[in-house]
Amino acid sequence: MTTSRPYGPTDAEQTLLDRVRELTSDFAANAAGYDERAEIAVGNLESLHAAGVTRAILPEHLGGEGIGYQAFGELVRVVSEADPSTATLLTMHSGAGVGLAELTRDTLGDFFATEFLSGKRFANALSEPTSGNRFLNPQQEAVPVDGGWSLDGAKRFVSGSELADYLLVNALVQGEPTFFAVVPDETVTIIPIWDTLGLRATRSQLLSFSGTVLRADHRGRSPRPGDFAVVPAGLPAISLGIADAALAALVAHASGRQILGRPLSHQQWVQHAVADAQTRLEAAHALFQRSLWQADQGDPAFFSNLSRSKYLANKTAVEVAQLAVRVGGASGYLRTSPIQRHLRDAEAGQLMAYSTEVLATEIGKEVLNVEDEVA
Numbered sequence: 001m002t003t004s005r006p007y008g009p010t011d012a013e014q015t016l017l018d019r020v021r022e023l024t025s026d027f028a029a030n031a032a033g034y035d036e037r038a039e040i041a042v043g044n045l046e047s048l049h050a051a052g053v054t055r056a057i058l059p060e061h062l063g064g065e066g067i068g069y070q071a072f073g074e075l076v077r078v079v080s081e082a083d084p085s086t087a088t089l090l091t092m093h094s095g096a097g098v099g100l101a102e103l104t105r106d107t108l109g110d111f112f113a114t115e116f117l118s119g120k121r122f123a124n125a126l127s128e129p130t131s132g133n134r135f136l137n138p139q140q141e142a143v144p145v146d147g148g149w150s151l152d153g154a155k156r157f158v159s160g161s162e163l164a165d166y167l168l169v170n171a172l173v174q175g176e177p178t179f180f181a182v183v184p185d186e187t188v189t190i191i192p193i194w195d196t197l198g199l200r201a202t203r204s205q206l207l208s209f210s211g212t213v214l215r216a217d218h219r220g221r222s223p224r225p226g227d228f229a230v231v232p233a234g235l236p237a238i239s240l241g242i243a244d245a246a247l248a249a250l251v252a253h254a255s256g257r258q259i260l261g262r263p264l265s266h267q268q269w270v271q272h273a274v275a276d277a278q279t280r281l282e283a284a285h286a287l288f289q290r291s292l293w294q295a296d297q298g299d300p301a302f303f304s305n306l307s308r309s310k311y312l313a314n315k316t317a318v319e320v321a322q323l324a325v326r327v328g329g330a331s332g333y334l335r336t337s338p339i340q341r342h343l344r345d346a347e348a349g350q351l352m353a354y355s356t357e358v359l360a361t362e363i364g365k366e367v368l369n370v371e372d373e374v375a
């Protein structure tokens with residue numbers, strides 16, 4: 001196998017990561033407030049853009065700097081450790097922006113790349129009430145009208161949709177899943193039901209489409225191997241960042257809390273449980289790093305290994321956060337403790353497509369050589 005990138009970030013990528021790390025202490029300090037208010041931390045998104053993150057993420061052939069997968073994964077993880085809602089918004093915005101520039105490359109690609117670089121906001125409006133987790137298999141049929149197709153229906157959990165200048169939308173056109181850029185107009189409205197347990201500051205709203213025209217000249221091709229897989233690479237990193245934050249909160253609590261004159265960290269059950277959790281977390285990090293490295297080499301195995309990374313990262317984050325709740329005791333259960341927030345956020349990772357259940361089916365079938373119906 002030819003190696004096109006080293007293991008780990010390049011010098012330029014490391015400089016970017018250092019810049020982002022500097023921003024994240026503020027992100028971490030304010031995360032609880034944004035979560036409490038279910039408010040998007042717009043300032044975080046603006047600082048990431050100002051730090052050069054947008055230009056770094058856009059692939060070189062689309063006019064950006066073309067950050068590698070390993071650096072992208074670490075960037076999202078670092079942001080997520082401080083504020084996972086910001087990391088989720090960064091991932092979804094970048095996935096939609098890079099996606100639209102790539103999918104419409106032969107037509108409007110330059111326009112979307114320029115808009116992305118200028119700081120315009122993008123959102124993925126893919127999940128539907130009826131397709132659930134299979135967000136690339138829309139069930140809603142768009143019907144032909146002058147200049148394109150008309151969509152009546154809904155898209156759910158559209159992270160950052162209130163800020164979005166452009167939406168990446170899919171729908172069935174003559175029975176085929178088809179991708180479009182949509183500029184939200186009066187036919188696209190928000191059904192304000194956003195009040196969730198976790199990742200509250202993503203404001204992933206339910207959108208209603210009423211006769212929205214999916215313009216023929218805004219139509220893109222389908223995603224294909226070779227496209228920069230922003231969302232699949234970002235999702236494991238979100239959960240790993242949450243797990244890292246939960247472990248840090250656990251350690252801080254166990255070190256500071258005195259029980260019968262000794263720190264809680266001196267209790268053997270805590271040491272054994274932490275050994276188990278931390279070792280699993282290291283393994284999840286290692287699998288993710290290897291998958292990203294494979295992606296940077298162009299090894300096609302990376303895609304199914306990213307699925308495994310998401311599966312393991314999602315589950316490990318919940319396990320670590322649950323342990324943090326046990327170690328935190330009643331004080332970790334207070335709203336003022338970060339521990340309860342990490343558990344709520346960790347749960348969301350498992351729900352985001354593809355969910356751990358859907359991934360388990362895919363991975364299990366692959367291992368067992370089962371080639372049958374779509375689950």
Ligand SMILES: Cc1cc2nc3c(=O)[nH]c(=O)nc-3n(C[C@H](O)[C@H](O)[C@H](O)COP(=O)(O)OP(=O)(O)OC[C@H]3O[C@@H](n4cnc5c(N)ncnc54)[C@H](O)[C@@H]3O)c2cc1C
Pocket residue numbers: 088092123124125126127128129131132133134135156157158159160198199202204348351352353354355356357358361375
């Ligand atoms: C915080 C957050 C942010 C999100 N952001 C975005 C976004 O920006 N854009 C976007 O398009 N979507 C987004 N989503 C949506 C997400 O990615 C999923 O597509 C969506 O949550 C799944 O829909 P659902 O709630 O209907 O769950 P369902 O799909 O109904 O899942 C319910 C249960 O059924 C299981 N299940 C579902 N399908 C299968 C199957 N085929 N086989 C086996 N089990 C199955 C699931 O694992 C789960 O346990 C977001 C979700 C969350 C929680």
